[in-house]
Amino acid sequence: MKNINRYMTLTVLGGLLAFTSCETTELDITADPNALTPDQAGVDFFLNSIQEDFVRQFEGDADFDLNDNWASGGNTTGDGFNELGMEMTRVVNMNGRNYTSVYQDSDMNDEWINAYRGVLADIRAMTPLAIEAEQTRHIGIAQFIEAYLMVSMVDFFGDVPYSEIVQGAEANFNPAVDSGASIYDAMLLLLDDAIANFNSTPSADPAVDFFYGNDYDKWERAANTLKLKIYVQRRLVDSGAAASFNAIINSGNYIQSTADDFLWAWPATSATQPDTRHPRYGINYQAAGAGEYMSNWLMQLMDTSSDPRIRYYFYRQTDAVPGAGIAPNEELLNCSLETPPQHYLDAGFGGDFCYLPNGFWGRAHGEADGIPPDGLLRTTYGTYPVGGRFDDDSFQAIGPSSGGGGTGITNLLTAFGVDFMRAEMAMVAGDEPGARTFMLAGLDKSVAKVQAFLSGRTAGADTSFEPSAGDITAYSTQLGIDFDDADTSGKWDILGEQTFIAHFGNGVEPYNFYRRTGFPTTLQPNLEPDPGVFIRSMYYPANAVNNNSNITQKTDQTQPVFWDTNATAPAAN
Numbered sequence: 001m002k003n004i005n006r007y008m009t010l011t012v013l014g015g016l017l018a019f020t021s022c023e024t025t026e027l028d029i030t031a032d033p034n035a036l037t038p039d040q041a042g043v044d045f046f047l048n049s050i051q052e053d054f055v056r057q058f059e060g061d062a063d064f065d066l067n068d069n070w071a072s073g074g075n076t077t078g079d080g081f082n083e084l085g086m087e088m089t090r091v092v093n094m095n096g097r098n099y100t101s102v103y104q105d106s107d108m109n110d111e112w113i114n115a116y117r118g119v120l121a122d123i124r125a126m127t128p129l130a131i132e133a134e135q136t137r138h139i140g141i142a143q144f145i146e147a148y149l150m151v152s153m154v155d156f157f158g159d160v161p162y163s164e165i166v167q168g169a170e171a172n173f174n175p176a177v178d179s180g181a182s183i184y185d186a187m188l189l190l191l192d193d194a195i196a197n198f199n200s201t202p203s204a205d206p207a208v209d210f211f212y213g214n215d216y217d218k219w220e221r222a223a224n225t226l227k228l229k230i231y232v233q234r235r236l237v238d239s240g241a242a243a244s245f246n247a248i249i250n251s252g253n254y255i256q257s258t259a260d261d262f263l264w265a266w267p268a269t270s271a272t273q274p275d276t277r278h279p280r281y282g283i284n285y286q287a288a289g290a291g292e293y294m295s296n297w298l299m300q301l302m303d304t305s306s307d308p309r310i311r312y313y314f315y316r317q318t319d320a321v322p323g324a325g326i327a328p329n330e331e332l333l334n335c336s337l338e339t340p341p342q343h344y345l346d347a348g349f350g351g352d353f354c355y356l357p358n359g360f361w362g363r364a365h366g367e368a369d370g371i372p373p374d375g376l377l378r379t380t381y382g383t384y385p386v387g388g389r390f391d392d393d394s395f396q397a398i399g400p401s402s403g404g405g406g407t408g409i410t411n412l413l414t415a416f417g418v419d420f421m422r423a424e425m426a427m428v429a430g431d432e433p434g435a436r437t438f439m440l441a442g443l444d445k446s447v448a449k450v451q452a453f454l455s456g457r458t459a460g461a462d463t464s465f466e467p468s469a470g471d472i473t474a475y476s477t478q479l480g481i482d483f484d485d486a487d488t489s490g491k492w493d494i495l496g497e498q499t500f501i502a503h504f505g506n507g508v509e510p511y512n513f514y515r516r517t518g519f520p521t522t523l524q525p526n527l528e529p530d531p532g533v534f535i536r537s538m539y540y541p542a543n544a545v546n547n548n549s550n551i552t553q554k555t556d557q558t559q560p561v562f563w564d565t566n567a568t569a570p571a572a573n
Contacts, residue, residue: 043138044207046126051210053118054145055264057111057152058082058508059410062275062282069114079110080279081152082410085507088535089514090523091500092507093293093363097528099573100557105539111156112541119149120165137216138206140197144223147187147194148412151230154180155512158537158561161551162186176550180562184234191223198223211262222262224248225255225413232421233512234563235428245425255415258449262413266387269405277406278386280505285388285398285406289317289375294362297524298504299379300352301497303360308467308475311391312384312450313504315403316359318377319395323355332377333361334369343529352524359395366526384453385409385505392462404457411506416445420499420509424517432491436483439495440476446502447472489521496520516563518570526573534569536560 053069060079061070070079084103087094096102123142130138153160162183164175198216205214212218228248235241248254255261268276275282284290294314302310322329323336330337335354344353344364353364361378376397383390387404411417419442426434451466483494496519500510513519515536535557545553558569 043126043130043133043135046122046129047138047141047206048208048210050119050122050126050142050145051208053114053122054149055410055412056080056279057114057119057149058412058506059264059279060110062271062277062279068274069118070110081111081156082505082507083280084156084538085509085511086505087507089500089507089510090295090297090365091504091510092295092298094366094526095293095363096368097366097526097531099526099532099535103535103538103557105542105545105553108157108538108541109543112544115149115153116161116165119145134203135206136197136200136202137214138202140194140200140216140219141206141209141211143190143194143197144219144226147190147223148226150183151187151226151233152508154183155233155508155561156538157540158554158559161548174548174550181234181237184230184562188227188230191227195220195223210264218260221253221255221260222413224251224253225262225418228254228418228421229413232424233516235425236516236565237563242425242429245421249422255413255418258415258445261411261415261449264410264412266406266408266410269401269407271400278408278410280381281386281388281406281408284380284386285400285402286375287400289398290378290380291375292380293367294360294379294381295524296352296354296356296360296362296364297349298501299360299362300356301522302501303356303358305478306471306475307501308447308472309384309450309501309504311382311465311467312454313382314360314379315382315389315391315398316361316379316395317397318361319359319393321355321357321359321361324357325359332372332374334372335364335367341527341529343525344527347525349524353527364527365524366528366531368527383457384450385411387457390454390458390461390463390465392465394462403459403461405459407457408505409453411503414445414449416442416449416502417509418442419445420495420502423495424499424513427492427495432488435491435495436480439483439498440480442502443476443479443498489519492517492519493522494520497522514570515560515566518566521571523570531573533558534573536564536569 056068056070058081060083061068083092086092094102123146126142127139130136150162159177159179160183161175162178164172198219212222228245231238231241231245266276266278271277271282284292299310299314301307302313320326321336322333328336333355338354340350340353344350356362359379361374380398381388383403385408387406387408389398389403419438423435423438423442426432426438454463454466479494479498483491486494496513496517499513500520503509537554537557537559539557540551540553545551560566
């Protein structure tokens with residue numbers, strides 16, 4: 001294991017970052033911090049860029065904005081860690097039946113470039129300037145972001161370069177990869193440094209803190225919550241994880257209130273560059289209609305259980321789907337004329353293999369029949385979290401300014417997420433009543449947050465279709481009954497389903513939970529009977545492998561990350 005120096009020193013990232021560039025040469029440098037060189041930029045300009053590039057690591061972008069690090073834009077719905085995780089966990093549709101063909105090494109270039117050439121390069125350039133100016137809280141925010149970013153890189157790729165891009169001033173064109181475990185260790189120490197800087201007295205606070213508006217008590221709570229996330233994620237390989245987790249919980253110094261959630265609020269309502277609408281809104285709320293498909297599994301689960309969040313999560317453009325309410329239609333929904341595959345019938349998924357009732361027009365996991373003219377018919381994202389339309393049974397076609405206009409949010413660390421972490425740790429400890437309590441607490445916070453999100457985003461919607469307090473109580477009560485009646489595996493299934501539902505929009509947490517626990521086992525199978533083994537880590541990007549002699553491509557995507565010691569991949573392919 002390498003001894004990773006956690007202190008941030010100026011470095012030239014060299015060959016790791018030189019293999020490609022998405023920057024333009026003719027930009028207004030006063031408006032575009034991504035184009036600034038160290039001698040042109042101030043600390044605040046760098047920090048603005050670091051913050052935005054960081055959130056795009058999870059969301060990608062929705063256009064061909066030449067000012068960011070995302071080359072493929074709206075042509076690839078898989079941009080960003082959130083979308084990748086949601087596709088693999090049936091939260092949205094995965095368009096392709098074979099895992100290897102869907103997630104190739106060339107698909108990972110954007111995420112790699114944005115992390116190393118974008119976020120880390122700007123942190124390395126900013127830090128000496130911030131040290132000289134004694135702007136310690138700028139450094140603290142950058143340290144927190146670096147820790148969150150590198151933990152996420154490990155979660156998706158496994159072992160990645162880190163120590164050799166942090167140390168020294170000489171360019172290293174072939175930085176070696178560090179073990180994921182050593183990076184996790186280093187990030188815990190880096191978070192300690194961040195907390196110290198949050199509690200320091202700087203010469204000046206950041207001009208723009210997009211996350212917490214310079215409230216450093218909230219930043220400290222977020223840092224401790226990120227530690228909670230780290231301990232949960234490595235609990236299978238860390239015998240002290242539970243004790244470390246509980247120590248933070250006992251301190252009370254973590255995100256407990258939704259008001260303290262670590263999230264990004266997308267402010268804009270137009271597609272002008274830079275496009276600061278929620279990227280999922282930009283991809284789906286177009287003149288031609290939605291650009292991606294929702295998951296039949298998730299919509300069916302929420303519809304049949306009367307989940308009170310369903311009208312906020314999904315917007316239906318029609319009240320019927322071919323085969324369910326109207327006649328089958330080969331042009332619009334080819335599978336409406338087909339019979340369910342045998343493995344779907346065997347798994348009990350024959351009824352939602354192609355179409356769902358009540359106008360929920362989505363696709364099965366791995367459905368790749370091509371794209372018919374259904375953009376103004378298929379179900380798409382609703383109000384939460386992307387800032388789309390609230391579903392009030394109006395069944396109107398969407399457009400580029402529908403609903404909230406894209407003023408959505410990206411949830412990263414949340415109070416409800418902490419409750420679900422506590423529920424998981426309780427289940428691991430054999431405390432099933434405790435797990436029930438925490439799960440229902442997470443549900444309450446999730447529903448309240450979703451309902452409050454509609455404020456200011458109704459755009460003429462009929463809010464009488466919002467669920468009543470009685471509807472919400474009935475759902476929570478039934479969930480508690482179902483949990484009580486289930487055996488231990490069934491309880492894990494329910495906890496897994498609720499974790500997935502609550503984190504809608506954030507695919508990282510469901511993907512990690514699924515690999516860590518193997519639950520829920522209730523997921524819809526892939527439409528292809530033999531899609532290959534579930535992806536336990538992504539291929540390294542083709543450009544990184546081709547340009548760095550110290551990176552060797554994985555033989556396949558079945559190699560687990562260090563914290564995944566399960567004997568096999570999750571069973572549902």
